[in-house]
Amino acid sequence: xxxxxxxxxPAINKFLKQLECKNYIxxxxxSHLELTAVKNSVQKIRENISNxxxxxxxxxxxxxxxxxxxxxxLKIGKKxxxxxxxxxxxxxxRYIKVKDTVLAADSTLKFMVHSVDDKExxxxxxxxxxxxxxxxLHVHGxxxxxxxxxxxxxxxxxxxxxxxxxxxxxxxxxxxxxxxEARGLLDGNIKLITKVETxxxxxxxxxxxxxxxxxxxxxxDLSAEIGLEKVPRSQExxxxxxxxxxxxxxxxxxxxxxxxxxxxxxIAEVISLYSTFKTGIYGIQLSxxxxxxxxxxECLKVIEKILSEIKAENQYLLKS
Numbered sequence: 001x002x003x004x005x006x007x008x009x010p011a012i013n014k015f016l017k018q019l020e021c022k023n024y025i026x027x028x029x030x031s032h033l034e035l036t037a038v039k040n041s042v043q044k045i046r047e048n049i050s051n052x053x054x055x056x057x058x059x060x061x062x063x064x065x066x067x068x069x070x071x072x073x074l075k076i077g078k079k080x081x082x083x084x085x086x087x088x089x090x091x092x093x094r095y096i097k098v099k100d101t102v103l104a105a106d107s108t109l110k111f112m113v114h115s116v117d118d119k120e121x122x123x124x125x126x127x128x129x130x131x132x133x134x135x136x137l138h139v140h141g142x143x144x145x146x147x148x149x150x151x152x153x154x155x156x157x158x159x160x161x162x163x164x165x166x167x168x169x170x171x172x173x174x175x176x177x178x179x180x181e182a183r184g185l186l187d188g189n190i191k192l193i194t195k196v197e198t199x200x201x202x203x204x205x206x207x208x209x210x211x212x213x214x215x216x217x218x219x220x221d222l223s224a225e226i227g228l229e230k231v232p233r234s235q236e237x238x239x240x241x242x243x244x245x246x247x248x249x250x251x252x253x254x255x256x257x258x259x260x261x262x263x264x265x266x267i268a269e270v271i272s273l274y275s276t277f278k279t280g281i282y283g284i285q286l287s288x289x290x291x292x293x294x295x296x297x298e299c300l301k302v303i304e305k306i307l308s309e310i311k312a313e314n315q316y317l318l319k320s
Contacts, residue, residue: 002307003283004300005055005250008041009291016048018297025167026052027285030156031059032134038156042163053166055193058153058182060171061146062221063089065104068133074109074125083120087137088150093118095145103138104131106220106253107228138224143198148178154185161187169193169216174200176211193250196238197221205238209245216285219253239279248282255284256302260293265302273306 006012006019007027026049028041038056045052066088072080084093093116096102100113102123109131111123149157160168170182173194183192194208195201197218201208209215217238223231235251242249255273258266265273276284284303290296 002277002281003250004303005252005283005285006296006300007285007287007289007291008045011293012290012296013044015297016045019300020049022300024053024300025055025283027055027057027169028165029057029287029291030152031057031062031064031171035155035159038159039163042165054163055167055169056156056160056163056165057169058156058171059150060153060173060195061089061143061148061150062172063087063092063137063139063142063146065131065133065135065137068131071130071132074111074127074129074131076125076128078125079114079122080111080125080131081120081122084118087121089146091146092137092142093121095142096121096139100139103224104135105129107138107224136221136224138221140225143172143225144174144200148172148174148181157182157185160190165190167191167193167214169195171195171218172198172221173208174198175204176207179208179211195221197225199225202226202234202238205241209242209247212247214248214250214282215242216250216252219251236279239281243280249280250283250285251276251281252285252287255286256289256293256299259295259299259302260288263295263298265299270302270306273303274310277307277310 003025005025005027007029026045028038030038042054045054065086067086084090096113096116098113098115102111109129110126112126114122114124168186168190170179170192173179179194192212193214193216194212195216195218217235219231226234239249256265256269258269286299289299
């Protein structure tokens with residue numbers, strides 16, 4: 001049976017009681033919650049569901065906007081600025097340069113560094129839209145220069161030990177060194193889910209797979225790192241390597257995006273899920289679909305129906 005990771009949030013929280021008998025992993029996203037909210041979320045899950053498995057996902061060294069009192073309006077060809085206290089990484093200004101390209105919001109927003117000093121960065125927008133608080137700012141190659149764990153990661157690791165969660169998700173892993181650093185801080189009973197979402201992780205995949213039991217391919221952050229058109233082949237490559245080493249693989253990002261606002265999936269989403277489950281992966285992760293979407297239970301029912309079809313097909317093939 002495939003494992004489904006459900007990201008908890010306002011959408012799914014009101015239905016937790018209805019999920020008592022389901023074999024899901026419940027993901028608490030440390031990127032978007034304060035420490036108190038993380039603790040409350042874990043407690044709420046345990047109050048509603050017995051024998052539950054909980055994943056606490058670390059934000060990792062992802063540069064993000066912070067302290068934005070309102071969204072920043074972006075218009076093509078127009079400049080906007082972020083002060084150093086509106087970026088969660090003090091070193092960011094040190095590592096970027098004029099003409100660097102920045103991607104945000106799963107690569108849907110694009111802008112260029114126009115000028116930078118130790119107080120602010122001025123960008124020239126190449127997209128129309130809004131830049132919201134706590135959104136990632138991706139600059140190619142910058143991940144290699146940053147410490148693996150930011151201050152919030154250390155706080156969440158301590159909280160994970162205190163709460164005795166089942167899994168901790170390691171974001172933006174680059175090499176085995178990062179995994180060993182985190183493992184040295186975590187309770188030995190907590191299992192690691194190592195996220196493959198950087199070019200460095202792809203380059204070091206063989207050694208990483210020999211170090212871990214679980215990996216998760218975050219296709220959104222990986223696309224910003226290597227380019228959207230390279231994600232399909234990279235996904236195949238990662239799955240093949242993981243299966244060769246007998247490791248468990250999760251995939252994440254945009255499985256049922258249509259159902260964030262609509263009660264049914266697109267045909268393309270159903271076909272993609274069907275094909276994905278047949279690749280030999282261990283499971284998938286739902287993010288916005290269950291955290292903030294309008295139809296979280298319907299998303300889970302769609303997945304169950306697809307898995308049921310695959311099971312029936314396999315049984316038929318065994319009999320024939």
